[in-house]
Amino acid sequence: MVAVLTSTEAVRDGSLFGLRPRLWLMTFGHLVIDSNPALLFALVPVIVAHLRIDFAQAGALVTVLLMTSSITQPLFGLLQDRRPAFPTASLGLLVAGSAMAATGFATTFAQMVALVIVAGLGVAAFHPQAVAQAARASAGRKEWGIAVFFTGGSTGTGIMSLAIVPLAAAFGPGATLVALVPAVVAAALFARATSISSTSIPAMTGASTMTSSVRAVGFPLSMLLSVSILRSAVLTAYLAFLPALATYRSGSLAVGGAALAAFLFAGSAGALLGGAAAHVYGSSRVVTASLVTGMLALLPVPWLPASLLVPWMFVAGILFFASEAQVTALAQRLLPAFVGIASSLMMGVGLGIGNVGAFVAGAVADLRGIPFALASITLVLAPAIAASLAYAVSMRKLRA
Template sequence: MASLVPFFVTERAYGYAAVSGIVLAASLLSSVAQPVFGVLTDRRAMPWLLPVSTLLGGLGVALSGLGGSYALTLASVAVSGVGVAAYHPESARVARIASRGSHRAMGWFSLGGNLGFALAPLMVAAVVGTGGLRLTPILVLPALVGAVLCLPVLRAAERRTSAATGAVSAAGDDRASFMRLSLAVVCRSVVFVGLSTFVSLYVTERMGGSTAAGTAALFVLYLGGAAGSVLGGALADRWDRVTVSRWSYLLTAGSVAGLLLVPGPALYLFVAVTSAGLYVPFSLQVTLGQDYLPSRVGTASGITLGLTVSIGGLVSPLIGGLADATSLRTALTPLVLLPVLGWLLFRTLPEPAPPPSRSSAGPAPASPQGETHVTFAHVTGDRATSSQEMKAPITTEEHTWTRD
């Protein structure tokens, strides 16, 4: 939807506040519905949601340019938001199972969506830029392709999901850390949605009114995100997720300041660095949320990918209203402070222990009747050495332990 914003401005003369309302419509239902879908997928696997929600999201985008009234545009965008809400929790849950908890694999999973974001401005420019908003129905084609590609894997996804389903105690949930993580994701969301909504218009102003320059900036913003998501998984294999995310937030604060203050074409470099800084922690935050709430993986995914991310859309009308009253640069300046707040929140977060994996060693050999064999390790420094084996003759009256 962010790719269509400049065309709504030029073709329908929408102001900053009006286009912010479009982003709000896409986010509002999504922000409320994603946790609901997360709760549902925690109770029962629903892989069929993947093609259905993909198609619904694309249908809303396709219809957004046809309604002449602002109300119909908002309704179409809301339909797309519901599709997004239904997709994210189930896809994140299935991806976690398929990746077996690998940070690098989750980074590649995020890459697919980020490449779609990067290609969206080019596709919209090619379609809507040549024929106007009346051609938005063509934009449903990627959703159709994505839905069809999901169909052959539905049965395999159901089998793997059923095999991986097990009872996990809620006692292992770290709700306090999850809440702090969610607040940090909110900070990231406001920055990302604010920039994705207004960076094209901002760069257009800075580069002499060139719409192509604005489209290029949006493309760089999304393309940098594609690289950042893969980089985040690789860095998390070397350092922990909390450390990588914390420094990414600090990098983002500096790059947003550069985007707003540095003149000329150099601002594209800061757009790219900002994008990478925002997306390096993207998939890491999803797996962190899932590890903080291991008993509610779908709910955690719905909140980190949905509710917190969508709050950025709720804030964007405030940015648009401030831009109408002052200037776009003034309205975007507070975005510099939010990554700093996210960095401070990450400084208080622990790195959760990885989820326990099933042992492949098989069951322990049976002991002779009347004896219990216990093997333990004696730790000296950073090395563990095996101790002797213990045998325990057991009677009904008392336990007498003897050492061989």
């Protein structure tokens, strides 16, 4: 780890840990944008009681939010590659923050659905431009730079998971207004930074060129997409129902928020660990190892006593999240001229399709309970492991 942090190529003065200031700004924006969904994740038990909905509907809300925020990302990725100066990241921060701030005032399920759709579009608008700029700011250390960028997302979700519970207890549902503050600050910083940097980035043109590039790496890219989809199915199920599992087991909403926060903060550590390991062993090996160890760590979670949930989820999170950034880094290497599209396929389409995991887990939980639902969805990581191995084999054949 020390070697990775200190062995840096020449970068401009003012770098931190060998990484450019722009990368840290993108990471801060990622922290802010991904703090928004935590307002929904952490308050699922409250929402179920307040709106008088069942677990399937609660899972549907999470699915709608994450589906909208991900499946539409390729559209914004195409816009980023062709119009890099357009401030999609800044606008996304404002739209997502405003919509999630308003969720505390929703009184019907329909209102909540409308708000999470708007918020999801804001989140989708942010990611392609931010991750493309993060990749460029990483210079020749993309594995590490993208890993740092990803830590912002899980850290932001973890911080909000911890913060919103006491705020909601003190101020009621209107505490969701807190989402506006970081959104406005980050949007202002991004608007200025993006306008300065994007003027020097050439716009990509030629749909045929993009299509031919994708076709040339079709199989390995599809395997990475499969990993992203299956991994996301497990992730969204835990994001939606881990707080509820911990809350009902312990009788405390705070324990539910703490378990989710531990999982997400560990995600930040896992992303950094994955980036460091990828620098030494390669991203492909890190992805496979993370999927195997993550599945083994998550399988016993539904039956653990409440006292063990928080520390166990921290360890499981490190193992599970080590692969997240590396899947995107591998996709960017396959499509170096279209990093916006590559990133949005993994972070967008992959997450979007995988988001059905929350809905499926909710439906199963209504029939068999949350523990059975989470254990069942965790087994989806098995075919993800197979896909990661197929990717590795296909890349060896391409290089031969």
